[in-house]
Amino acid sequence: MSALLETEDLQVWFDLPRGGTLHAVQGISLGLERGERLGLVGESGCGKTTTALALMGLLPASATVSGRVLLNGIDILRGAEETMRPHRWVDLSMVFQGAMNAFNPVKTVGSQIVEVLELHHRAAGRAARVRTGELLAAVGIPDDRAGRYPHEFSGGMRQRAAIAMALACNPSVLIADEPTTALDVMVQAQILELLDALCRDFGLALLLVTHDLPIVAQLCDRAAVMYAGELVEHGSVDTLFHAPRHPYTRLLFAATPDLHGDGLPASIPGAPPRLDRQNEGCPFRPRCDRAFARCVDERPLLRTVAPEHGAACHLNDVAAEVAH
Amino acid sequence: MSIVINEPGLIAEPEPIRSRGGILWDTIRRRPSATIGATILSLIVVGAALAPWIAPYDLHEQVGPPFGAPSWQHPLGLDDGGVDMVTLLMWGARISLVVGFAATLVSMLIGGTIGVVAGYFGGKVDGILMRITDYFLVIPDVPLMIVVAAIWGPSLFHIVIVIGILLWTSTARVIRAQVKSVRERVYVKRARALGAGHVRIVMRHVLPQVAPLLIANTVLTIAVAVFDETALAFLGLGDPSRISLGKVIENAFQRAAISAGAWWAIVPPGVLVALLILSCSLLGQALEDALNPRLRVAHVSARGFRLRPLVGRNADAV
Amino acid sequence: MSPERRGCGGRALSSNGADPLLAVDDLVVAYPIARGLAGAVLRRPEQRVLAVDGVSFSVDRGELVALVGESGCGKTTTAQAVLRLVEAMSGRVSFDGRDITELSNRALRPLRRNMQIIYQDPYESLDPRMTVRDAVEEPMLIHGLGGSREARRELVLEAVARVELTPPDLFLERYPHELSGGQRQRVAIAASLVLEPDLLVADEPVSMLDVSVRAGVLNLLDRLRQDGLGILMITHDLSTAARYADRIAVMYLGRIVEVGPASEIVENPQHPYTKALLSVVPRRDPRDRKRPQVLTGEAPDATRIPSGCRFHPRCPVAIEECRAHDPELLRPRNAVSPDHRAACILA
Numbered sequence: 001m002s003a004l005l006e007t008e009d010l011q012v013w014f015d016l017p018r019g020g021t022l023h024a025v026q027g028i029s030l031g032l033e034r035g036e037r038l039g040l041v042g043e044s045g046c047g048k049t050t051t052a053l054a055l056m057g058l059l060p061a062s063a064t065v066s067g068r069v070l071l072n073g074i075d076i077l078r079g080a081e082e083t084m085r086p087h088r089w090v091d092l093s094m095v096f097q098g099a100m101n102a103f104n105p106v107k108t109v110g111s112q113i114v115e116v117l118e119l120h121h122r123a124a125g126r127a128a129r130v131r132t133g134e135l136l137a138a139v140g141i142p143d144d145r146a147g148r149y150p151h152e153f154s155g156g157m158r159q160r161a162a163i164a165m166a167l168a169c170n171p172s173v174l175i176a177d178e179p180t181t182a183l184d185v186m187v188q189a190q191i192l193e194l195l196d197a198l199c200r201d202f203g204l205a206l207l208l209v210t211h212d213l214p215i216v217a218q219l220c221d222r223a224a225v226m227y228a229g230e231l232v233e234h235g236s237v238d239t240l241f242h243a244p245r246h247p248y249t250r251l252l253f254a255a256t257p258d259l260h261g262d263g264l265p266a267s268i269p270g271a272p273p274r275l276d277r278q279n280e281g282c283p284f285r286p287r288c289d290r291a292f293a294r295c296v297d298e299r300p301l302l303r304t305v306a307p308e309h310g311a312a313c314h315l316n317d318v319a320a321e322v323a324h
Numbered sequence: 325m326s327i328v329i330n331e332p333g334l335i336a337e338p339e340p341i342r343s344r345g346g347i348l349w350d351t352i353r354r355r356p357s358a359t360i361g362a363t364i365l366s367l368i369v370v371g372a373a374l375a376p377w378i379a380p381y382d383l384h385e386q387v388g389p390p391f392g393a394p395s396w397q398h399p400l401g402l403d404d405g406g407v408d409m410v411t412l413l414m415w416g417a418r419i420s421l422v423v424g425f426a427a428t429l430v431s432m433l434i435g436g437t438i439g440v441v442a443g444y445f446g447g448k449v450d451g452i453l454m455r456i457t458d459y460f461l462v463i464p465d466v467p468l469m470i471v472v473a474a475i476w477g478p479s480l481f482h483i484v485i486v487i488g489i490l491l492w493t494s495t496a497r498v499i500r501a502q503v504k505s506v507r508e509r510v511y512v513k514r515a516r517a518l519g520a521g522h523v524r525i526v527m528r529h530v531l532p533q534v535a536p537l538l539i540a541n542t543v544l545t546i547a548v549a550v551f552d553e554t555a556l557a558f559l560g561l562g563d564p565s566r567i568s569l570g571k572v573i574e575n576a577f578q579r580a581a582i583s584a585g586a587w588w589a590i591v592p593p594g595v596l597v598a599l600l601i602l603s604c605s606l607l608g609q610a611l612e613d614a615l616n617p618r619l620r621v622a623h624v625s626a627r628g629f630r631l632r633p634l635v636g637r638n639a640d641a642v
Numbered sequence: 643m644s645p646e647r648r649g650c651g652g653r654a655l656s657s658n659g660a661d662p663l664l665a666v667d668d669l670v671v672a673y674p675i676a677r678g679l680a681g682a683v684l685r686r687p688e689q690r691v692l693a694v695d696g697v698s699f700s701v702d703r704g705e706l707v708a709l710v711g712e713s714g715c716g717k718t719t720t721a722q723a724v725l726r727l728v729e730a731m732s733g734r735v736s737f738d739g740r741d742i743t744e745l746s747n748r749a750l751r752p753l754r755r756n757m758q759i760i761y762q763d764p765y766e767s768l769d770p771r772m773t774v775r776d777a778v779e780e781p782m783l784i785h786g787l788g789g790s791r792e793a794r795r796e797l798v799l800e801a802v803a804r805v806e807l808t809p810p811d812l813f814l815e816r817y818p819h820e821l822s823g824g825q826r827q828r829v830a831i832a833a834s835l836v837l838e839p840d841l842l843v844a845d846e847p848v849s850m851l852d853v854s855v856r857a858g859v860l861n862l863l864d865r866l867r868q869d870g871l872g873i874l875m876i877t878h879d880l881s882t883a884a885r886y887a888d889r890i891a892v893m894y895l896g897r898i899v900e901v902g903p904a905s906e907i908v909e910n911p912q913h914p915y916t917k918a919l920l921s922v923v924p925r926r927d928p929r930d931r932k933r934p935q936v937l938t939g940e941a942p943d944a945t946r947i948p949s950g951c952r953f954h955p956r957c958p959v960a961i962e963e964c965r966a967h968d969p970e971l972l973r974p975r976n977a978v979s980p981d982h983r984a985a986c987i988l989a
Contacts, residue, residue: 043852064630080631184712184878189922189934211853214881214924218931237928255857257881258926259908264885267858271822510766514830517725518837519754520784528780532771 003031003070004205005055005092005173010067012050012059022276024050026229027067029302032173037199037206039216039237041252042226045272048209049097051226052175055207056094057084089120093171097178100158103150109161110136110146116168135164139194156187160194167198174198177209192219213256217241222308225249228272228283231302235309245311247288282314290315348539351614352607358614361606364599372417381408383415383567390579391586401588403572404579409588412572413596419568420600423484424550430488431549432495432542439499440534444507444526454500461493466555473561480563487552495541499534506533537612544608547601554597569593569600661739662700663872664724664757664841669697669733671716671723675945691944693719695896696733698971701841706863706873708883708904710919711893714942717876720893721843724874725757726750738840755785758834762846764826768818775814778802778833785837801832805862824855831862842866844875848882860886880923884908889981892916895942895952898971902982912974912982912989914957951986959988 012025025047032038042048053059055069057080069077071091076083096102103112110132117128133143139160150158159179166174176195180188196219198204208220216223217237224234225248233246244250251268270287273279282288285295294314302312352362371378381387385407392402400409442453469486476482506512507530515525556562557570558577567575576589671694694716701707709717722728724735726742735743742753761767768777778798782788788797802810805828818826827847834842844863848856864886867873877883883890884904891901892915900913911917921935937956948955954964967987974982974989 043854061630066631077631185880185919185922186712186937189936192924193934193936212924213853214926217926217928218924241927242929252854253926255854256926257857257860257879257885259881259884259920259923260925264861264864265857267824267856267861268854269858271855510761510763511769513727514759514761514767515780515784517727517754517759518781518784518833519751520780521751524784529769 004034004036004072005032005207006030006068006070006073007051007055008068008070010051010054010069011065012047012054013064015062015064016276017062020276021064024229024275025054028226028231030224030231030234032205032207034172034205035199035203036222037208037220039220039223040207040209040226041211041213041216041223043211043272045275046226047229047275048226049177052094052177052207052209055175056088056092057081058088058094089116089166089171090169091171092173092175093166093169094175095159095162095166095177095179097181099162099179100155100182103158103161105150108147108149109153109158110148113146113161113165113168116165120169122169131168132164135167136161138167138198139164140190154187155183156190159183159187159191163191163194163198167202167204170202171204173205173207175207175209178211179208180215181210181212188215195219213253214258225252228279229275230283230312231310232284232313233309233311234302235306235311239306239309245305245309245316246284246313247290247315248284249311251287251289282312348536348611351611355610355614357606358610361603361608361610364603365607368417368596368600368603369421371414372421375411375414375418379411379414381411383407383411391581391584391589393586394588400592401586403576403589404581404586409592412567413569413593416567416569416572416593417596417600419480419566420550420553420570420597423480423487423553423568424546424600426484427487427491427549427553428542428545430484431490431492431545432538434489435492435495435541436499436538438492439496440503440526440530442496443500443503444522444530446504446507450500453496457493457496460490463490465490465552469552469556470559470561473556478561478563480566483553483556483562486556487549491545491548491552495538495545498537498541502534502537503530506530540608540611542608543604543611547604547608550597550600550604569597573597661736662702663705663738664701664874665734665736666700666720666724667698667734667736669694669720669723669735670731671719671728672731689945692896692947693944694723694730695947697893697896697898699891699898699901701872701874703840703872704867704870705888706867706875706886708875708877708887708890709893710877710880710883710890712878712919712942714895714944715893716896716944717893718845721759721845721874721876725754725759725843727759752785755781755787755837756839757841757843758837758839759843759845760827760830760834760847763850764823764830765818765850767830768826770818773815773817774802774807774821774829774832777818777829778836781833781837787837797836798832801836802829804835805829805832806858807832822855823851824859827851827859828862831859831866835866839871841872841874844873846876846878849877849879856882880908880920892919895947896944897952897985899953899986900982900984901971902977902984903979906977906979906982910976910978910982912976912984913953913986914959914988915953916984918958953986961988963987 007028007030010025010028014022014024016022028051040048040051054065059065065077067077068075071087076087103109110129113132113135114128117123117131123131132146136143136146141157141160141164153161179195180191183191192215195206199206208216210216220237222235223237223240225232225240225246227248233240233244233249240249241253244253255265255267257265268287273283281297282291282295282300285291288295298314300312300314302310303316305311305316352358386405387408388398388402388406390402390404390406392398392406394401398408398410400413403409403412438453438457442450469490472486473482512525512529515529553568554570557568558574560574562568562571572593573590576586581589670692672690672692675689675691697720699707709720711717719728723730730743733743734741737753737757742750775798778801779794782794782797788794798814799810802813807813807825807828821829847863848859851859860882863873875887887904889902890904890907891898892907892913893899894915900907900911900916907916908920911920918935918937921932935958950965950967951969954960957964964987969985969987971983971985974984
């Protein structure tokens with residue numbers, strides 16, 4: 001089985017300005033099928049954005065990367081920029097966090113999309129302008145708005161335009177980093193509906209990077225939960241909500257308020273561990289409500305606990321032993 | 325499209341908060357231009373301050389012939405009155421620095437106050453104060469100084485005031501801009517919501533935030549004040565009873581040092597003034613760079629990152 | 643949440659006899675629009691935007707009222723006007739039965755200690771150069787409270803303990819940048835609590851915090867509410883409002899369009915805007931996927947307020963009459979609670 005996009009043991013370190021390194025991503029192995037929608041969930045600082053940027057080959061000079069990024073089975077990370085560049089924006093493209101505020105304010109939105117098309121030799125001149133109109137129409141912006149400047153667009157429209165720009169070269173994978181964070185709920189719903197339609201209509205595979213569990217629950221097929229640079233659980237969104245096998249996933253859902261139902265959400269005590277030093281044992285142990293002796297010095301590995309469902313928790317071994 | 329991403333420093337050791345003195349000291353140590361500036365400036369200040377004790381000769385003592393050439397006893401020669409140039413420079417720098425510092429103090433008080441008041445209150449107050457600042461800004465300083473110094477008569481005090489009331493404009497503008505941004509910080513709004521008065525907010529929350537910038541600006545202004553004083557003294561508008569560096573140059577000029585071939589009577593004071601101004605500019609510039617709010621973001625850059633070779637089971641794949 | 647709390651959640655808009663802690667009556671706040679150079683030269687009349695246009699509500703002691711709406715609906719302006727941080731154009735704000743709209747700034751100052759605000763951004767709301775101790779002590783210094791230095795120290799310690807930063811000694815000498823977002827927000831709350839206020843305005847108190855710590859801060863507010871604090875929470879997050887508020891007021895374009903007990907607003911919404919807003923809130927459970935009722939049309943813009951019902955251009959059920967008739971807040975036909983109000987002629 002070869003997925004469309006796959007990472008094998010992806011790791012990222014950052015050199016810190018005051019010396020030392022920060023192990024931001026600690027061995028992520030993920031697979032994304034054609035047309036699939038995967039949510040990459042975690043709190044701030046857990047390494048989810050770094051993972052996304054590593055997939056795009058867009059990390060700053062202070063970063064060191066190892067592992068493999070397989071696109072259709074071919075490792076595109078092995079030659080660093082050499083091998084990443086041909087695929088960036090062409091096969092893999094990304095809507096950055098805050099992308100809606102990243103348009104050049106003195107150029108029209110349309111011309112900025114034309115620029116992308118020309119840069120990647122997709123189209124030029126008139127053809128590029130026509131294609132820009134099509135792209136804007138695909139994200140729900142009337143194409144006569146192409147000549148407008150970014151400040152004439154609302155936040156939601158700018159985010160749509162950012163998505164159009166990411167789609168310029170017909171990528172097969174779209175990475176969206178917190179695409180709705182600064183938006184109102186109503187606009188958020190519009191953007192999510194758009195992403196949903198794009199995946200359905202164009203067979204686009206979506207990697208949705210977010211801290212917001214309900215968004216993933218509503219939009220994605222599968223989710224991967226990251227904690228302290230590691231993947232702690234992955235599986236279908238339904239299993240993760242109804243039968244989580246890692247305490248962090250369970251507690252994260254319990255901390256999320258829901259419109260209906262009773263009781264107050266419960267916070268997870270404590271804070272994530274620092275990633276600029278070596279941590280022993282399970283990284284979640286200090287905040288876990290079910291930690292036991294083994295969690296102190298043995299780091300749990302991500303194991304398959306059910307078909308299409310993996311978790312990195314010692315409790316699953318205990319459960320297996322009890323079952324035997 | 326330019327995107328900035330936050331460095332993932334969230335879960336790392338927080339940087340210890342540095343005191344203002346610590347930041348100043350750090351800047352001086354780490355930035356070569358600041359180090360050079362601070363070294364030169366402190367050498368001149370020490371030399372000038374200790375003039376009464378370490379100057380080799382007396383300021384009014386004739387120790388040789390007029391325009392005596394440099395020698396072992398007098399490394400920079402003698403002036404028209406046969407006074408040792410090294411001694412003269414030390415005493416001259418003293419007056420130049422006193423005027424420079426005093427005039428800067430005056431301009432900081434005016435500029436700082438106007439900047440803080442305009443930036444903090446905004447609106448009409450800001451409009452009026454900034455118009456006034458603009459008027460002062462377009463006045464050519466040196467001609468006005470000449471006029472005022474000529475009318476008031478030459479005295480050290482007048483020189484300080486004249487320079488002081490003309491140099492505050494840039495300080496006022498810089499401080500105003502900074503105060504405007506600090507005023508919008510949530511903790512300042514919170515203090516207002518708490519019921520804190522304006523004086524308290526300015527003293528406790530606003531001034532501490534703009535103080536570093538004020539310091540950098542002070543150092544820069546000293547350079548201009550020293551230059552202006554030199555210019556006035558050179559034009560004969562300085563206090564005749566006090567010998568500043570400008571006065572030394574003027575004297576040499578008046579007594580035809582050039583036609584006498586006594587370059588040592590003109591070049592060393594000129595160089596000293598230049599060094600003084602240069603050192604203040606280097607230090608002030610470096611401090612301003614360092615103390616302005618720093619952005620801790622990295623731009624997304626392709627081909628930035630390094631690749632760590634795969635090891636173990638993947639080694640054959642490389 | 644206890645059922646009896648839900649049951650009595652919707653106290654009468656004006657509780658019989660006794661004055662509510664905070665009563666806002668027909669509040670109007672206007673901002674001038676910049677005319678631009680051309681406008682000023684041509685002496686065009688100065689235009690105003692009605693950010694808040696006739697808002698009335700109340701907050702009781704021990705009650706948490708959530709003001710919910712999209713950005714630009716006027717909820718933050720309302721909160722600021724309640725605290726007199728912006729001036730109202732008309733209307734009344736009464737605090738503990740006393741009209742504070744006309745008070746001078748000086749006369750208002752002693753009252754400020756009774757009404758506190760916490761802001762959205764915990765990273766900006768503390769002075770980076772002040773330790774936790776200084777930050778929590780400052781309000782007392784401003785109001786000349788707390789007695790001796792020793793007594794103040796004791797009160798600071800107490801407040802820090804009350805917001806569950808334990809052990810308090812560990813936090814007192816720390817600077818904001820050494821704290822997490824949740825901890826900073828707790829410090830900001832502690833700095834409000836030392837004055838023992840009756841009313842706390844919380845402007846999006848958790849929207850910038852990580853999910854795992856949000857509940858901690860909100861649960862803290864909930865406990866303070868149980869101790870008798872009246873809380874006005876500004877939020878865009880209906881899920882949070884649903885869980886923590888006693889009453890919810892939904893705002894649209896400067897008006898409250900629906901108000902009532904939280905459970906009733908969530909389970910039995912009557913205004914089409916509230917219904918739409920509720921339908922787009924993503925649910926935790928993937929099995930609860932429903933097609934959201936996404937509103938189209940331009941986002942609300944306070945500079946161009948539509949005639950009639952201000953929601954009619956985007957309303958999925960609008961009828962001809964809505965264009966002309968500006969509906970009042972009335973009890974809807976299908977309301978269960980006596981305190982439920984909606985501004986819709988169809989409700």
